[in-house]
Amino acid sequence: MFQPRSIQSSYSLRDKIVSIDYILVFSVLVLGIISMFAMYSTDGGEFKYHTNSHILRFFVFFGMFFVVSFISIRFWHETSYLIYIGVFILLLGVKYFGLTSSGSKRWLDLYFMNLQPSELMKVGLILFLAKYYHRISIEGVNSFRYLLLPITVLIAPVILVATQPDLGTSILIAAGGVIVAWLAGVRAKFFTISGIAMLALLPIAISFLKPYQKSRILTFLNPERDPLGAGYQIIQSKIAIGSGGLFGKGFLNGSQSYLDYLPEKHTDFIFTLFSEEFGFFGSLFILFLYALILSRIIRIGHMTRSNFGKLYCYSFATAFFIYVAVNMMMVLGLLPIVGSPLPIMSYGGSSMMAIMFGLGIVMSCKIYKDVPVN
């Protein structure tokens, strides 16, 4: 009656529930709840639009996380290309039917929500490349033949997103893709060469940058250059975090935030707000939660048998880490303001959806860790 689990391809619901990584689920839930408090604070201590809709989204996508988890990894392996193509079509749709807001076209109006396909592409590209490299033998990885497709599927969405324009997201999408390739065994030489090539192309790329993008980079290099203009966000964010001190100003007492000195406090600067109100120890706790989530994902990647699963989990973990690190470095004044949300914490449905979907597949890897994929 008992088949070895290694070859069992369908599990009962009970089996699935038992094999869930509860530490990961719990960490995500705690982070989600913290984000709700932070959102409540951005709304000035009231249940207003942002808080309500953030709570709703979190629980909807948290539910989706379980649904995705319970579907076999085999299914996700099989539909990887389809998912990528679907998201790519959505990206094309943005180009023609997208909503424009503050000068860039990023959203599709789905009536019940505004979808930002570029966020989904972050996961879509990883899925595609994980499947692609899963099938290629270790010798084939570095042959030119097998480099062509990955480069194409990487460059195409990156260009689409960069021209929205959304430089930050396009870089993060590219980073995810590059990581899969690196993990799959593409030679370091190749990355070095393309790195040098990109450096050579940098001046040309800069000439394509919008003035506000150039100014962001210059401002990052010297925030005091324009303290009331482009440097304002970096300066105010540093003031907010720095003034939080060891224990913070207390919940709902972040003066920088409720007096509107903090820009984009719901989205990119949610960590700033939290750090101002809960101080150094609060910030450490957030970092700890992210580290915990990462370690669980990596652990699942380590446990999973299939290379698809490994590639996916490791890449997703790394990409997830990059999102967190880029966002934090940005608000801490270590990187230019590129506009990237903090996973789970930031307000934004598409980002939440992409992260929960990505985590769901990770959990599916865990539940179906012994299921082979072809």
Place this chain on the structure above:
Amino acid sequence: MLSPGSGNTVIKSKLISRRMFLITAAKAVVMVGLVGRLISLQINQVTKYKSLSDKNRFREWKLAPERGSIKDFFDTKIASSEPLYQLHLVPENAKDLDNLFVRLKAILNITDRKVSYLKRVIKKQKPWEPVIVSENLNWSDFSRINLFLHELEGVEPIVSVARTYPDNSSAHILGYVSQISAKDLKTKEYLQDLAVPGMAIGKTGLERKLDEQIIGKVGYQRYEVNAFGKRIREIKIDQGQAGRSFKTTLDYEVQKYTNELLKDKAAAVCVMDVFNGDIVSLVSSPTFEPNQFVHGLDKDYWDSLIKNDKKPLANKALSGLYPPGSTIKTLVALSALENKIIRPLDTFRCKGKIELYGEKFHCWEKDGHGIVNLRKGIQRSCDVYFYEVARKLGVDRLSETAKRFGLGKKVLSDFIEERSGVVPNTKWKKKYIGQNWYLGETLHSGIGQGYFQSTPLQLCLMTAQIANGGFEIKPRIIFDKKNDNLRKYLKHKNENPNEPLPTDLLVSNFNLKPLFKNQEHINLIKDAMFSSSNEPGGTSYRHRFEDPKFTFAGKTGSSQIKRFTEEQREAEVKQESLPYKDRDHALFVAFAPYKNPQYAISVLVEHGGSGGKAAAPIAKKVIKKVLERHELRRNINDQVGESV
């Protein structure tokens, strides 16, 4: 179940893990970096960022302190800070601005011009910044607004405090307050940390002199503000400290009375207590409305002040310079007596004119006064007599006496508008004109013409110091402490008639400074002034008081604007027939009561003609008013202690 390429898969899996290990190591480094950055910002630099955050968060607004009041000698407020009703409008609270303005226009009768001005202001500023619809509402308008307040959303009736003067009778000596200017900020050090936008500061007169003490200590309100500068909530309020109040020596009743007397004339009156120099009244005419200056002056009103030939803004008592004319004859005679140039009974013959140094010098009396001695010379104001005396005396000795009695230097301190006038002598002319003194000029000086320039206040002081028996007094307008030394001395002298004190004892016992060598000379001058006002033939005989309570002794004067031509002199042209601008200034100085002098007065009427006709009648009325209030004044003086 392993796939056929399972060996490959295992190798691949190892490669993936190896590379993941590298990445994980990199992640750890970045994590450490993030924590390091948090430590740097939140622990190492927390003080810096806390203060930056507070700097963002709090903003302070200074509150103008309440200006101290200025009171007259009887504690009537003649300048005070009174509640002021204003109407402010906060655009963000108003639902329909256009409609609101229509309503306001109906209630307050605001002009269309004002409305369009306000709309422009609203467009320029942030929606939560109030605009002032009306600076100064009267009580009935204010209560009407309050009645309709429920339908005037966005409008806020505000009670504030502003400088208020009961009337314009003392406008010149009090001065006025007005908005701080950029120049004030630069030149006045005490304003450096005081500057509150919209604060009024003293620009002239007492308001300016007392500004530093009367202005008070500035308060502040600390607000929490958001990134757009909107006030979120009040954190702290410090009301500051109201300015000091001052009591003056002025008598508001006399001020009002005198101001009314001088109406429509270009004139000035000074009244002084002869014993302590307390200035009882100081009025310049025409006056202006000081309240108008508090809330930004109306342009039409300003133009009317500037274009008025009678110069309403000038304080003629302090800053008007006039040749003292015949009023100087008292000092000429005194100087000659003191310097033993003449004796009281020495006589000259006045034939109406004399010729000296190839020039004709006329007496005002064309037919001459005949034989004239000192008493008659002053009584009739005989020019020829004083030409002779001055010629013998010389200008340098005259100037020395004139300066001693207060001419040629400022009487008060810290009034920027006060001028010092001129007491000419040979050195002065050499220095300022660069020429030698002509003897003819000595003769002009002897009748107070030529280079002589004095203010009505100086002439009042001169008269007071003659009236009190020749002792120096220091005029004052701020009543800070009782000053009765001279009165005590007189009392002492009257109670001990048989032991006249030597001069040096006077100085040490009563802190007095005599201005005479022989007090008998002073008495001779006072007697001559008595005859001028009270004996037939005296120049102000027609305006005397019979009642000894009010009897005064005075001296008329007229200061020439334009020299009479020989033709005019021949035709006996009367002052009244000359164009206004060419008529002489009329002067009159006096002290009263004659028997027991208490007050000195000087009256100037610009282009009034002769002193006897234009100035003496005014002096007569003011003297009566002042003397009627003398008892009241002494009572107040006796009530206060040695210091206030």
